[in-house]
Amino acid sequence: MARLLRPLFRGTTYTRLLHLWVPMLVVSVWVFIDDESLWVPAAVLIPLGFVPAVRTGEGVQARLLLSPGHEDSAFSVAPSATWRDRLRTVAWLELRMALGGLTAVACVWLPVLTVELVRLALGHRIADIPVLRDAEPHSAYALLALLPLLALYGAVVGLGILATAGARALLGPSAAERLEALEERTEQLLERTRIARELHDSIGHALTVAVVQAGAARAAGSPDFTERALTAIEETGRAALEDLERVLGVLREAERPVSARPTLTDADRLLESARASGAEVDAEVTGPLETLPGPVSREGYRILQEALTNVLRHAGAVPTRVRVEVADGALSLTVRNPLPDGRAGTGRGSGLRGIRERAALLGGRAHTGPDGAGDWLVRVELPLG
Incomplete structure (x- = not known):
């Protein structure tokens, strides 16, 4: 049990969460402009990834947030020198955006689901969540309230590990840099x-x-x-x-x-x-x-x-x-x-x-x-x- 809960006490878990949340700041601004064209921020990342200096910035962020506390040479901080490096940077930006979206959904809706399950167990009817809209209030729902929190824990830790692995694959040094x-x-x-x-x-x-x-x-x-x-x-x-x-x-x-x-x-x-x-x-x-x-x-x-x-x-x-x-x-x-x-x-x-x-x-x-x-x-x- 202690081993299972160990990531909760590691700073790396929360710096990785912050790293995944950063792209969502741009998306949240765009939502206020046009909430029906969420593909636009992802499309903008394509030409942005071809800028050589972007790879340097992403590499620095990866070192500071995905692997804090020590110098991780698996993340290159050199500008893109070849078209292959630029394409890898584009792929990384899109992957980071996708993982960030999943993280945002998990961090927002899973806690909400926990709260609504508690309210349902206390006798309130739920009208805002389709899954619980037709559910009858019952105290047994209190037992299910912890499941979304466990899912949130797994999502935060798992998506952070996935982001780190993706960064090492796509932001790692090229053959010339090695x-x-x-x-x-x-x-x-x-x-x-x-x-x-x-x-x-x-x-x-x-x-x-x-x-x-x-x-x-x-x-x-x-x-x-x-x-x-x-x-x-x-x-x-x-x-x-x-x-x-x-x-x-x-x-x-x-x-x-x-x-x-x-x-x-x-x-x-x-x-x-x-x-x-x-x-x-x-x-x-x-x-x-x-x-x-x-x-x-x-x-x-x-x-x-x-x-x-x-x-x-x-x-x-x-x-x-x-x-x-x-x-x-x-x-x-x-x-x-x-x-x-x-x-x-x-x-x-x-x-x-x-x-x-x-x-x-x-x-x-x-x-x-x-x-x-x-x-x-x-x-x-x-x-x-």
């Missing part, structure tokens, strides 16, 4: 992956430099070296905080403009950070870095950052050769360093995987691993086109 939503979701997932990679590269590099510098300063026992180490830690940490603030800004505010991400023209600070950590970095840059396309230059910076971070993390302060070349429509980036104690790594870390993923995303290729001569080699080639 594809657009899927593409948007894919872009969001890719953006989250990119942000995670950005944080890994930037924060990982800063922490690696800080650990190496602190260890070197403790081992050196020199005030001058300690001061240089603290300066390098401060500069690297500040850069990492800037990256972190930029990424968090993207997460907090989707519409906030993103500050410029570092590019290969800022590679000097990476090289100086590695040198300050004790590594002997021999760098050679050939070609105009400032002419690189934005995506190539930004991803190239992150690849170089991750490669230098791996050197400091796994090999320590060792001689490192960096070659960056822009030529023949491609960016070539090479980082080579001796393997610690001649040991060859597996090349399966998340950082190295990120290097390969960045290269593949731009249509390039990456090689990471020992070169057979006792060195660890990271070689990446990115096309500029």
Whole structure:
């Protein structure tokens, strides 16, 4: 019994009732003008449904009244983009009008019928309702007085459910809108992956430099070296905080403009950070870095950052050769360093995987691993086109 009466205590039942009553406001006005041409409001809905913005309005109403309390993606709020969407909107308007008419009849005449049954049970004769016109007054009619109310309850709940199902079928997103939503979701997932990679590269590099510098300063026992180490830690940490603030800004505010991400023209600070950590970095840059396309230059910076971070993390302060070349429509980036104690790594870390993923995303290729001569080699080639 409690389950049967549960819809009575749900706000959705009454917002759906309101949604079905809205078209009847127009019909009630028309009744005062001409009560013999009730087909006119239904006919007016046909050209109205072809207006693209009408579908948006109907979708918003459906979300607010048919499915309140949560965002229901089953109701599209985009304007009609195709003739199929316009025809679906027309069908929905006509269906809503028909269901609204049934709701109005039920809400008006069923309570009236209950009242008249009670009057009949009290000994009054009924002259206004054909069904009860010839009925003799009798107290037994009091038992029937609840039936119209039960029918009203079923009509209100059932017509609301039917209207919601019809709205989902006729106002639901089209195939093009579903594809657009899927593409948007894919872009969001890719953006989250990119942000995670950005944080890994930037924060990982800063922490690696800080650990190496602190260890070197403790081992050196020199005030001058300690001061240089603290300066390098401060500069690297500040850069990492800037990256972190930029990424968090993207997460907090989707519409906030993103500050410029570092590019290969800022590679000097990476090289100086590695040198300050004790590594002997021999760098050679050939070609105009400032002419690189934005995506190539930004991803190239992150690849170089991750490669230098791996050197400091796994090999320590060792001689490192960096070659960056822009030529023949491609960016070539090479980082080579001796393997610690001649040991060859597996090349399966998340950082190295990120290097390969960045290269593949731009249509390039990456090689990471020992070169057979006792060195660890990271070689990446990115096309500029």
